Amino acid sequence: MQEGSRGPVLAVDLGGTKIIAAAVLPSGKIVSRNYCLTLADEGPEAVINRLLSAVNGATAKAKLKTSELTGIGIAAAGILDTEKGIITTSPNLPDWHDVPLGDILADRLGVATYLINDASAAALGEHRFGAGKRVDNLVYLTVSTGIGGGIITNGKLYSGANGCAGEIGHMTIEAHGPQCNCGNFGCLEALASGTAVAREAVRRLNQGETSSIAQLAEARLETITAETVALAARQGDHLACDVVTKAANYLGIGLANLVNIFNPELIVIGGGLSKMGDMLLEPARKVVKERAFQLPARTVRIVRARLGSNAGIVGAAVHTFEQQLDRNTEA
Ligand SMILES: [Zn+2]
Incomplete structure (x- = not known):
């Protein structure tokens, strides 16, 4: 790559x-753009080979040579050592333990490679090119099967000591709440994620409550997802509305904590559940007004993300441009 x-x-x-x-x-x-299936159960080597083909495919489609790239940016879920380019663990990639993906790709492709947590990437993407343009302090949450987050303070991603900051889904909301995927109890993710919404609906149906959710799922309760619940709620189903409002209240408690800690101008909500729109956001906004300190609660706007499923890609690119710029400045 030519300097500059x-x-x-x-x-x-x-x-x-x-x-x-x-x-x-x-x-x-x-x-x-190019994509392929991950097929994570085939193990790291097979996934890395597919990832390399996807990279080569997208590079060729853009009529580029790898030598013309500024860098490669990888957004992945899990705990990443961003400094060393290592995926330590990832919920999406069960066989991956301390995989030095950054070095592997840099060796095979000859291009500097940077890793970033997927929710941090989405936060950066929304900050530069999405709902958070021209905002200095924002908190981003992706609410889907899990809950991830990213924090921008003074225009920069806050990464923490190890690059692990922003695990908003794992703040404790209820000390004796349901167990979370992380092993802890009562995390925001265990109470307000898509998985939590579906689980709560199924639990109440199993207790004998009636709801159109059961008809929508053709009585196969195991197929119920947060989308099923959202659909029933939009049709005015009582149980579905109640389940969504409860999750939204928990989300609001989490947001009130964030408002008091970070005093952001903006909270951006992405992920599949954000498609519920005000059905999810309005009760959450109300809880923030009730629980957070008045001045920061009046200041903050809580809005939907704009970049949709592109947020991670765009954010991984932003991160890579920034890292290369830092490197060039240092050199
Ligand atoms: Zn957790």
């Missing part, structure tokens, strides 16, 4: 189901 050049970044969203690779310009524009 700003070729595209090849950004990758390494998810549990899909690997998406895309060439992204410094303006945030996606110029090519």
Whole structure:
């Protein structure tokens, strides 16, 4: 790469189901996109090979050579050592333990590679090119099967000592609440994620409550998802509305904590559950007004994300451009 050049970044969203690779310009524009299935149960080596093909495919589609790339940015779920480019553990990739993905890709492709947590990436993406443009302090939450987060303070991603900051889904909301995937009890994720919404609906149906959710799922309760519950709630189903409002109240408690700690101008909510819109956000806003200190509660706006499923890709690209800029400045 020529010094000072700003070729595209090849950004990758390494998810549990899909690997998406895309060439992204410094303006945030996606110029090519390629994807394949992750098939995580085949183990790290097979996944890395597919990831390499996806990267090569997206690079070729954009009519680029890998030598023209500014870098490669990988967004992945889990606990990442971003400094060393290591995926230590990931809920989406059960066989991955301390995999030095950054070095592996840099060796095979000859391009500097940077890792970033997927929710941190989405926070960066929304901050630069989405709902959080021109905002200095924002907190981003992705509410889907789990809950992830990213924190921007003074225009920069707050990473913490190890790059692990922003695990908003795992703040304790109810000390004796249901057990979370992380092993703890009463985490926000265990109370307000899509998984939690579906589980609570099924629990109440099993207790004999009646609801149109059961008809929508054709009585196969194991197929009920948060989407089923949302659909029933939109049709005015009492149980569904109640389950969604409860989850939204828990979300509001989490947001009130964030408002008191960070005093952000903006909270951006992405992920599948954000599609519920005001059905989820309005009760949460109300709880924030009731629980947080008045001045920061009046200041904060709580809005839906704008970049949709592109947030991780765009954010991984932003992160890579920034890392390369830092490197060039240091050199
Ligand atoms: Zn947890």
